Amino acid sequence: MDSCLLFLLLLLMDNNGLCQQEEVCSKSVINSCDDCIRSGPYCVWCKQLNFTKAGEQEAVRCDTKAQLIERGCMAEAIISSNNEQVIKKNNPLTTSFNREEPVQLAPQEIDLRLRPGLPMTFRVSFKRLQGYPVDLYYLMDLSFSMKDDLENVKGLGQELFAALKKITQHGQIGFGAFVDKTVLPYTNTNKEKLDKPCDEDSQQCQAAFGYRHVLSMTPNQIEFEAKVKEQFISGNLDSPEGSLDAMMQAAVCGDKIGWRKSSTRLIVLTTDDGFHMAGDGKLAGILEPNDEQCYMENNLYTKSSEMDYPSVGQLAKQLEKNNIQPIFAVTENMQTVYKQLSKMIPKSEVGVLSPDSKNIVQLIEAAYNRLSSKVTLTHDNLPDNVRVLYTPICSHAGPTRDTEGFCDRVHVGEEISFNVTVTALSCMKDTSFTIRPLGIKDTLTVTLSTVCECHCQDPITTNHTHCKEKGSISCGICSCHEGYVGQFCECAIGDKDERSLRASCQRQNGTECEGRGDCVCGRCQCHTTENGKSYHGDFCECDDEHCENFQNKLCGGNGKCNCGQCECYPGFEGTACQCKVSDESCRTVNNTVCYGRGTCKCNRCECKEGYQRPRCQQCLGCPDTCQTKLNCIECLGFESGPFKKNCSAACGKSIFHGMVDQFTIVSKQCQQKDSEGCWIKFKLDQLVGEDNYRAEILRERDCPEPPSIVAIIGGSIASVALIGIIVLLLIKLLIYMKDLKEFRKFENEKKKSQWAKADNPLFHKATTTVANPTFTGE
Known part of the structure; x- marks a missing residue:
């Protein structure tokens, strides 16, 4: 159990019902007292006149009470809003049941006015009645x-x-x-x-x-x-x-x-x-x-x-x-x-x-x-931006939860209590929620409102001298009449409206003067930093304190900070001026710096894309040079290929043909087929610098013999004839197979047939018979 919870259980609390903690005011954009009150539970506002210096932003009026007093604000000029509670109904707990309305939970109604983020704790009591129906x-x-x-x-x-x-x-x-x-x-x-x-x-x-x-x-x-x-x-x-x-x-x-x-x-x-x-x-x-x-x-x-x-x-x-x-x-x-x-x-x-x-x-x-004997205190209808924590105070308390408090083995007539801590997380309209024990009709209605506005009680003066008689005072700052702007209403805007003047103090539609100055008549008047130095730049975007450190020193102690960048003294370099100017570790065997493929910074090579440290000698992921330099070899050595017409312009700066007195980093033998289908064998020497080579052709091109036209034509005709004969044979084979199939079908049907010996039903005998009388039959 942490110390804060022990304080709660022992009731060693401050006047807000919370364990003491460091008060911090985390300010964001502050333009008024209301903005200050809303920005954090410990933020307060100083309404003292002349508290800010000329050109200083009014946001400095918003801080913790201790910080404002340290800066010279009088205690009576500090505007602060604290949590408040008012118990509206608190009927005493009933000792034993009677015919009247019994009371087992107290209080019954309470009003809370809370600063957003500042918790408020109050006590709720419960008593188990003897003889309850x-x-x-x-x-x-x-x-x-x-x-x-x-x-x-x-x-x-x-x-x-x-x-x-x-x-x-x-x-x-x-x-x-x-x-x-x-x-x-x-x-x-x-x-x-x-x-x-x-x-x-x-x-x-x-x-x-x-x-x-x-x-x-x-x-x-x-x-x-x-x-x-x-x-x-x-x-x-x-x-x-x-x-x-x-x-x-x-x-x-x-x-x-x-x-x-x-x-x-x-x-x-x-x-x-x-x-x-x-x-x-x-x-x-x-x-x-x-x-x-x-x-x-x-x-x-x-x-x-x-x-x-x-x-x-x-x-x-x-x-x-x-x-x-x-x-x-x-x-x-x-x-x-x-x-x-x-x-x-x-x-x-x-x-x-x-x-x-x-x-x-x-x-x-x-x-x-x-x-x-189990008493569970919980809530209904809790708004989304409100948090409630229950801390039971009884002999057999359950674990502390943010949704309910629990006490077990509560005897008849025993009175127990709960500390209820309510926190409003943001400004909200007036609302209410109900706290009650589960299974019991008694309830506590909590009406909640938030404190998000200042009540400064300023004197009613329309033309205050503090505002050059061009405005009134609102919580210590000037509220200018129409046509005037500025910290003390000192700027008459004439034909321009205030919005356009303020827009000229914003860089890329950002915060006015980067939050480091005041916009006075359309120009930024920059504030001073905590160390007494001034912000600078057209929009107060620069300061001389936020450069890179080296060995806990600004710019390593070897340069000065200017608008966030280190400007190194002679003999030093690096983002934090941490290095002495030297290229000893960047030198190569031929006494070049990084082989001409990078720059030496802080005695270390920073290679161009693809080349690898430590001295940019090898290129990782670069394309095959045999393939990429083939067209240049073809045009330089044989005056052919895609670069034939502009060979010197395309290849003269990246490749040297013949012997040149330069240091060779690495050599490579290549064999490639050119645009005419000929094989070229050549040697590439990688020289100092980026994309710098020397080429040496090792032998003449090896070109294949041209094809025989007669053989091609003859072969083509023979191929066509052969294909035709094969097609005809296939057709003939298919026809023969079909005829064979039909003949076999006919033979099968013939075997199945049976010839009947009856009279032909279509034949009719003669109806008359004529005999030749002279015919004797002989």
Whole structure:
């Protein structure tokens, strides 16, 4: 735990409720007292006349109180705004419950006026009341698997009321039941099954339903027992139930449930199954999201089959809004599921039921004691630019958080406190938010406003002598009449407007005089630096103090600073004048400097692009010189190629043909094919300097023999003829293959045919017969 938190816990605070810290005013652009107040929580303004020197910027009036007094500002001339708090309502905490409105949280209303960035701490007290009323709503799962549990609950009325009276004399109990939505696939929609969803051997079974409110809050034990005994088991198809649907309606239908205004509100949910949640309704074609509204008619939830289940977040929000604390009494197999649910719902507890729910009374007692002994202070409707920190002051404090404060094991009648620290991060309109303990109706309303303006109470003088009688005083500075500008309204602007005059003091539309001077009649009057020197330049852009240092000396002590650049004394060089003028380490074997490919600075070669240190001898990433110098070799040696017409101009300065008396850095033999397809073998010597070579052709060009025209033509004709013959053969082959295929098909059909020996149906015998009487047949 750091020292600042220890101070908070021990209440060793300053008048603002904060640990002492160094006061710093981080100024930006300051043109007025209001700008100063907004720029930081420790910035104050000096309104003393003649506090600034001639030409000095008015922004020097803005600093911490200690700095301004040191500069000569009188304490009574310092304008400062501090945090303020006013407690509007602070009814005392109630010792024990009575019929009047009990008070468990104090104060109830507080007004804060805050400087942006300056935290404000105040104390909030809470006292747990003896005999505070309790409203307990018993919400039971009546699916068929809870049959034995229902029979036991019917006989628990006396024990429940007895346990409730141990806690308070002002207890009430209500009762509700749920199963699931009466649509497929959650419930069998066959008419007979809707009327009697249980097994056939079960005589007492009520029709399927989603959620039913059975009994509103009552202190009457007999009424409770009678209503519970009227309940019978029901049933559905799938194992998850409509628990969240039922809890949502029990939370938002307060007038029907009978929740009292001043009471601890508990929902005891008993079930042996999981729960459906938002999105599951799509399985039944229910797409309308839950709208967190009450839909109860004749004690039945009427939108059960039309509206989706609520999400866990929606349910948690409504439970918190209505100060309801749920107790999940579930079977052991569901314990893990509901513990995860409890983590997402503030002020909730989980207890494990016995197989027949006989331990429900003890479970409720234990869960209530755990819930009521935990006090969690949090807030609602907090603006985005406001931060709240809670520091609990109690025997069993939880970790400090920026969203809530927590105390555990708080006894009945015990008073605990929280230090609440509020910080407004920026100027804002008047707003409010609520601080309250979870599960308790008592609230603290915090009304918040910010202090972002100065109230200097200047004398009403329209023509003040300090302003050359051309303006009035506003927080120590001149507010000039129309037509006059300047620190003391000394400049008459004539035909020019003030904006154009000020624009002439801005470099590239930047800050006026770079923030280092005042614009007087369109020209910058530069201020002096902290060391007594002056800024200079047309826009006060230059100073002689921000040059590079070497060995903790400005310009190494070997030069002077001028407008941010070091001007070295003779014999020194470098950006910080850190080097003596010398080129000893830059000299090469032939006594050149960096081989002519760079400059020597600070006794070190700074090579031209591509050449490498230490002395710029090698070129990394440079193109192949054999290829790049080929055209010059061709034109110089053989008067051909692309550079033939301007060979001397293109190549004379970068390559020497023949022997030249210069130092060779490196030699290279090349063999390249020129523009005419001839091979040229040559030697390149790299000389001192950039792109400087000597060339030596090693032998005559090796050109290939020209092609034979007759052979080319003859070969072409032969090739065409050969291709033609091959094409014809291919065509002939294709035709032959097609004919062969058709012939084989015909042969196959011929083999399959069978000739019938019947008469031809198209032939008819003669209808008349003529006999020759003279014919004897011989």
